[in-house]
Amino acid sequence: xxxxxxxxxxxxxxxxxxxxxxxxVSVLWLAWGMxxxxxxxxxxxxxxxxxxxxxxxxxxxxxxxxxxxxQPLNSVFLDAVDGGVVDAVLVEEGSFVEAGQPLLQLSNTDxxxxxxxxxxxITEQLNNLSNISNTLETTxxxxxxxxxxxxxxxxxxxxxxxxxxxxVNDNLVSREQYEAIVDELAYQRRVLENSKARQMLEERIxxxxxxxxxxxxxxxxxxxxLSQSSFENLLVRAPIAGQLTSLPVEVGENxxxxxxxxxxxxxxxxxxxxxxxxxxxxxxxxxxxxxxTLDGKPYLARVIKVYPEITxxxxxxxxxxxxxxxxxxxxxxxxxxxxxxxxxxxxxxxPLGGFLQDTGGNWVFVVDANGEYATRRDIxxxxxxxxxxxxxxxxxxxxxxxxxxxSQMIEMERIQLTP
Numbered sequence: 001x002x003x004x005x006x007x008x009x010x011x012x013x014x015x016x017x018x019x020x021x022x023x024x025v026s027v028l029w030l031a032w033g034m035x036x037x038x039x040x041x042x043x044x045x046x047x048x049x050x051x052x053x054x055x056x057x058x059x060x061x062x063x064x065x066x067x068x069x070x071q072p073l074n075s076v077f078l079d080a081v082d083g084g085v086v087d088a089v090l091v092e093e094g095s096f097v098e099a100g101q102p103l104l105q106l107s108n109t110d111x112x113x114x115x116x117x118x119x120x121x122i123t124e125q126l127n128n129l130s131n132i133s134n135t136l137e138t139t140x141x142x143x144x145x146x147x148x149x150x151x152x153x154x155x156x157x158x159x160x161x162x163x164x165x166x167x168v169n170d171n172l173v174s175r176e177q178y179e180a181i182v183d184e185l186a187y188q189r190r191v192l193e194n195s196k197a198r199q200m201l202e203e204r205i206x207x208x209x210x211x212x213x214x215x216x217x218x219x220x221x222x223x224x225x226l227s228q229s230s231f232e233n234l235l236v237r238a239p240i241a242g243q244l245t246s247l248p249v250e251v252g253e254n255x256x257x258x259x260x261x262x263x264x265x266x267x268x269x270x271x272x273x274x275x276x277x278x279x280x281x282x283x284x285x286x287x288x289x290x291x292x293t294l295d296g297k298p299y300l301a302r303v304i305k306v307y308p309e310i311t312x313x314x315x316x317x318x319x320x321x322x323x324x325x326x327x328x329x330x331x332x333x334x335x336x337x338x339x340x341x342x343x344x345x346x347x348x349x350x351p352l353g354g355f356l357q358d359t360g361g362n363w364v365f366v367v368d369a370n371g372e373y374a375t376r377r378d379i380x381x382x383x384x385x386x387x388x389x390x391x392x393x394x395x396x397x398x399x400x401x402x403x404x405x406x407s408q409m410i411e412m413e414r415i416q417l418t419p
Contacts, residue, residue, distance in 0.1 A: 051404040062342035068274035072265035081233040083257040084108035093247040104236040157185040272319040292337040349388040353403025367400040374415040
């Protein structure tokens with residue numbers, strides 16, 4: 001009986017094992033790629049709904065667009081100084097007026113009575129001061145007259161003394177008579193000294209009092225003039241020459257003290273009042289220039305004042321025209337200007353788009369070379385103007401970026417661009 005023979009199984013050649021290993025690695029790599037792709041948050045987006053722009057080097061013009069309004073360079077407001085009822089409107093709104101020209105006539109009965117009472121009171125005080133001054137002058141004259149009388153009495157006594165001395169020596173009169181004259185003469189001389197001292201004191205007092213009276217009279221006269229001028233203020237006059245651009249009053253209307261009556265503009269010179277985004281509040285300063293085009297002609301303007309107050313996300317600046325100003329300007333007319341913040345610099349530039357509002361310029365979606373996917377990437381930015389954003393890190397020249405809005409893709413890591 002024939003015995004069975006064990007047949008040895010042939011081993012696979014090495015090349016087959018290598019082929020199997022390669023196939024297994026390919027399958028594992030494909031599976032890992034599929035799992036990795038599945039873990040990436042991807043948003044499918046048709047290409048026609050996107051805007052793609054290239055990053056490129058260029059001259060960055062450090063400008064920002066601003067919108068300005070034409071305003072007169074100088075304006076004067078008309079306010080009711082004392083108030084009253086409008087009796088007459090003497091000039092129509094929009095007219096050109098001269099300095100000092102009457103514009104409105106107001107009436108105020110209470111003011112008339114107050115002015116009359118003030119005039120009476122001030123006049124009485126002035127009369128009292130005048131009487132005091134006259135009394136001081138009368139006292140001065142009386143003192144001078146007393147001095148004259150004493151000096152005259154001394155002169156007479158001196159002559160009598162000399163005569164009596166001769167008569168006493170000749171024993172023609174008694175010594176007692178002579179001594180009486182001597183005593184009287186000594187007395188009058190002491191009275192003279194006292195009167196002169198009193199005169200000096202009175203002069204000093206009178207000088208001080210007259211200075212006080214003069215100061216009081218000056219103040220009273222100022223008050224009187226002020227009282228009378230308040231009555232004159234009922235006739236409103238133009239303080240400057242210009243155009244009466246506002247006069248919202250009607251006959252019979254009552255205007256209270258301090259209420260606005262109108263406005264006069266100096267129309268020979270204008271300024272531009274513009275609103276600037278608060279993003280540029282630290283970069284806008286006086287003497288910066290702005291350019292604009294009107295009726296096809298270019299013009300220049302210069303910043304003369306920056307207001308630091310921020311309202312509703314903007315702050316205000318005043319500009320004046322450099323060189324010739326445009327003709328036929330109108331108050332309230334709007335202009336679109338480009339405000340220059342610095343000199344042009346060669347920089348890496350990315351065109352502006354809706355993405356800036358969604359990312360704040362902190363990241364973008366960068367399109368790959370095949371144009372099939374766009375991957376999220378962090379970037380750093382610098383300045384920006386009305387057209388470009390300055391890139392300082394994260395992008396290279398020639399790369400393409402989705403610049404349209406990311407509002408529906410903020411949480412995504414990748415965008416798949418579909419035909």
